[in-house]
Amino acid sequence: MRKVVSSGQPTIKEIAKRLNISVSTVSRALHDHHSIGLRTKARVKALAAELNYERNQTAVYFQQGKTFTIGILLPELSEAFFSSAISGIEDTAYSNNYTVLLGQSHDDEAREKQIIQSMKQHRVDGCIVSIGKNTRNYDHFEMLRQARIPVVFFDRVPDLHDIHAVSCNLESGTIQAVDFLLKKGHRVIGMINGPEQLVASKERATGYIKALRKHRLKYDPELIVNADLTAAGTDSAMEYLLSLKRKVTAVVTFNDYVAMDAVQYALKRKLEINKDITFVSYANTPVSGYTAFPPAASVEQFPYEQGQAATNMLLSLLNGEHPLNDYTNTIMESRLVIHDR
Amino acid sequence: MRKVVSSGQPTIKEIAKRLNISVSTVSRALHDHHSIGLRTKARVKALAAELNYERNQTAVYFQQGKTFTIGILLPELSEAFFSSAISGIEDTAYSNNYTVLLGQSHDDEAREKQIIQSMKQHRVDGCIVSIGKNTRNYDHFEMLRQARIPVVFFDRVPDLHDIHAVSCNLESGTIQAVDFLLKKGHRVIGMINGPEQLVASKERATGYIKALRKHRLKYDPELIVNADLTAAGTDSAMEYLLSLKRKVTAVVTFNDYVAMDAVQYALKRKLEINKDITFVSYANTPVSGYTAFPPAASVEQFPYEQGQAATNMLLSLLNGEHPLNDYTNTIMESRLVIHDR
DNA sequence: GTTATCCGCGCAAGCGTTTGCGTAAAGGCG
DNA sequence: CGCCTTTACGCAAACGCTTGCGCGGATAAC
Numbered sequence: 001m002r003k004v005v006s007s008g009q010p011t012i013k014e015i016a017k018r019l020n021i022s023v024s025t026v027s028r029a030l031h032d033h034h035s036i037g038l039r040t041k042a043r044v045k046a047l048a049a050e051l052n053y054e055r056n057q058t059a060v061y062f063q064q065g066k067t068f069t070i071g072i073l074l075p076e077l078s079e080a081f082f083s084s085a086i087s088g089i090e091d092t093a094y095s096n097n098y099t100v101l102l103g104q105s106h107d108d109e110a111r112e113k114q115i116i117q118s119m120k121q122h123r124v125d126g127c128i129v130s131i132g133k134n135t136r137n138y139d140h141f142e143m144l145r146q147a148r149i150p151v152v153f154f155d156r157v158p159d160l161h162d163i164h165a166v167s168c169n170l171e172s173g174t175i176q177a178v179d180f181l182l183k184k185g186h187r188v189i190g191m192i193n194g195p196e197q198l199v200a201s202k203e204r205a206t207g208y209i210k211a212l213r214k215h216r217l218k219y220d221p222e223l224i225v226n227a228d229l230t231a232a233g234t235d236s237a238m239e240y241l242l243s244l245k246r247k248v249t250a251v252v253t254f255n256d257y258v259a260m261d262a263v264q265y266a267l268k269r270k271l272e273i274n275k276d277i278t279f280v281s282y283a284n285t286p287v288s289g290y291t292a293f294p295p296a297a298s299v300e301q302f303p304y305e306q307g308q309a310a311t312n313m314l315l316s317l318l319n320g321e322h323p324l325n326d327y328t329n330t331i332m333e334s335r336l337v338i339h340d341r
Numbered sequence: 342m343r344k345v346v347s348s349g350q351p352t353i354k355e356i357a358k359r360l361n362i363s364v365s366t367v368s369r370a371l372h373d374h375h376s377i378g379l380r381t382k383a384r385v386k387a388l389a390a391e392l393n394y395e396r397n398q399t400a401v402y403f404q405q406g407k408t409f410t411i412g413i414l415l416p417e418l419s420e421a422f423f424s425s426a427i428s429g430i431e432d433t434a435y436s437n438n439y440t441v442l443l444g445q446s447h448d449d450e451a452r453e454k455q456i457i458q459s460m461k462q463h464r465v466d467g468c469i470v471s472i473g474k475n476t477r478n479y480d481h482f483e484m485l486r487q488a489r490i491p492v493v494f495f496d497r498v499p500d501l502h503d504i505h506a507v508s509c510n511l512e513s514g515t516i517q518a519v520d521f522l523l524k525k526g527h528r529v530i531g532m533i534n535g536p537e538q539l540v541a542s543k544e545r546a547t548g549y550i551k552a553l554r555k556h557r558l559k560y561d562p563e564l565i566v567n568a569d570l571t572a573a574g575t576d577s578a579m580e581y582l583l584s585l586k587r588k589v590t591a592v593v594t595f596n597d598y599v600a601m602d603a604v605q606y607a608l609k610r611k612l613e614i615n616k617d618i619t620f621v622s623y624a625n626t627p628v629s630g631y632t633a634f635p636p637a638a639s640v641e642q643f644p645y646e647q648g649q650a651a652t653n654m655l656l657s658l659l660n661g662e663h664p665l666n667d668y669t670n671t672i673m674e675s676r677l678v679i680h681d682r
Numbered sequence: 683g684t685t686a687t688c689c690g691c692g693c694a695a696g697c698g699t700t701t702g703c704g705t706a707a708a709g710g711c712g
Numbered sequence: 713c714g715c716c717t718t719t720a721c722g723c724a725a726a727c728g729c730t731t732g733c734g735c736g737g738a739t740a741a742c
Contacts, residue, residue: 059728062403077424102443260631292633400698
């Protein structure tokens with residue numbers, strides 16, 4: 001006869017027994033239910049406090065079919081953008097009594113699928129995800145949809161229409177960036193863009209083109225190159241741009257990390273930064289302020305705020321304040337921050 | 342008569358009904374229990390696959406009193422050290438089928454307590470924590486101990502003996518760092534150390550002192566200053582060091598961020614880095630490689646490996662391979678990485 | 683005094699799974 | 713053929729909590 005040692009943790013049942021009342025009364029008393037008399041409420045609460053009673057959340061989760069947990073899937077926490085975004089997510093989640101389950105994909109699609117699977121099994125109430133840069137297949141998110149687990153994408157958003165998303169309008173930021181370079185007299189402006197399937201890449205490209213058009217300049221497709229955001233990829237992108245007949249005097253890079261790599265490459269080529277070649281970038285990461293040659297300007301994407309917005313959207317989905325099938329794409333404005341004139 | 346719509350998710354019960362067998366048989370079949378015939382096993386599995394059955398983990402968690410979740414509490418994900426450490430934690434946790442609950446304290450003791458409380462309620466199986474730099478009271482961890490939730494501290498470890506911990510032996514790294522400076526001819530070496538209650542600060546200080554003693558040099562307490570790791574704190578620490586009668590020609594800073602701030606301050610004072618003043622630091626963050634004046638050397642603390650080690654320790658605690666009350670402090674060696682000779 | 687109303691509480695079902703134990707049927711052995 | 717051991721499965725309890733419903737008793741309304 002094995003008797004479980006009850007792990008010491010007092011239950012609602014114990015309180016009931018000691019007070020000679022029913023468990024339902026105890027439960028309701030602890031919830032301040034109106035149908036319980038003040039005397040009993042007080043007695044229950046007193047004993048609960050004395051016993052150091054703590055509600056067994058796993059039981060509640062199970063019973064209610066809700067875990068008050070949201071899964072966060074993102075590529076790389078070591079990127080400042082994401083570590084800042086996660087703070088926005090975590091802060092608003094915690095202040096709404098939600099808890100946060102973490103998974104990094106490291107930009108690996110297989111791992112992304114595993115994590116989603118694991119989160120689904122964990123019965124998270126919803127997910128916030130920023131997809132990996134190589135992810136082309138979205139079956140795992142389709143599974144979530146079928147399981148009725150709402151998903152809010154942010155920043156790195158798949159190019160689908162029937163999704164909830166929060167992202168930054170990079171088009172306007174890019175226009176500002178190119179404007180800035182044009183005003184400084186640059187005429188041959190290269191762009192090291194990201195993988196094509198990312199919406200963010202498309203926005204950058206169209207922003208670039210629109211800015212040129214605005215100034216009645218011809219758009220030369222040669223000047224935009226898609227890279228894979230690795231240091232090596234950036235190097236060959238730079239090599240390509242510098243090999244063009246038209247002399248590139250400025251480059252818009254996908255983000256500050258790419259910019260830093262590009263700067264390193266330019267230095268190796270003995271180019272003088274901000275003279276021979278000028279860089280403008282995205283993300284406006286704090287570290288770039290410490291660096292030797294920060295980009296002349298950077299498009300701020302407000303990661304913390306994006307995280308907040310995504311979480312709020314997910315919460316309203318979870319609370320039923322917003323129908324699951326009403327897909328909305330919240331767009332935040334980006335803004336060019338000028339470091340160097 | 343309200344009938345719950347069963348949310349679509351098939352249960353073990355449904356499978357049982359459809360196959361005209363009992364739930365226990367289904368459960369066992371899915372677990373490949375030996376007492377179930379091969380025929381029934383096959384039938385059960387086939388139907389489970391067909392129905393897209395997925396085990397309700399919350400029910401299992403509840404039933405088993407285990408959540409296969411570990412809580413991670415750390416100060417700031419935006420610090421490269423921690424974002425790297427969390428990868429080590431997450432990777433080994435996931436590969437052991439554990440899942441990871443995240444909380445950032447932002448170095449706020451109150452918030453730290455809240456998060457621990459929340460994790461306890463969430464019934465995490467164990468915690469991995471790096472304490473905030475201002476935390477002086479450890480009641481919240483005492484609560485965890487009473488709840489029999491094992492905790493493994495890492496990197497920022499409280500100065501107690503009865504805890505499980507993984508940390509880096511900074512003393513040896515510091516000795517190497519000071520050695521390095523002494524060999525370059527520096528004789529008046531300042532140190533911007535962290536808050537006194539951190540073990541890490543003490544180790545840095547003793548390493549510093551031992552290195553001097555090794556070279557038969559006198560230790561001048563004036564040269565070590567405890568700062569709060571903020572930019573402002575670093576500024577005033579630098580101001581203090583530069584105001585000393587003895588001319589400080591090298592400074593050992595608490596970490597790369599402090600180093601970067603200190604460099605900025607030095608530049609403002611028109612000092613030439615690596616000539617008038619040389620910096621040596623800790624953490625060896627990748628970004629410092631991009632910066633204009635990276636520290637001449639940095640003590641690598643192997644955050645990823647620390648994360649792994651901490652997780653493995655926690656797992657062995659959870660599996661009962663290691664008794665809860667056998668407190669061990671795993672110490673990893675640090676190593677000086679020289680950037681500039 | 684009778685009836686409707688409300689307050690305070692208990693009963694019991696149910697959430698999905700695991701697991702100790704009981705038990706038929708089948709097979710082996712002497 | 714009787715007995716014992718497997719094999720293959722079912723029964724039911726248990727995990728801790730929530731909640732619809734029912735029910736006595738007190739109070740108010742007429």
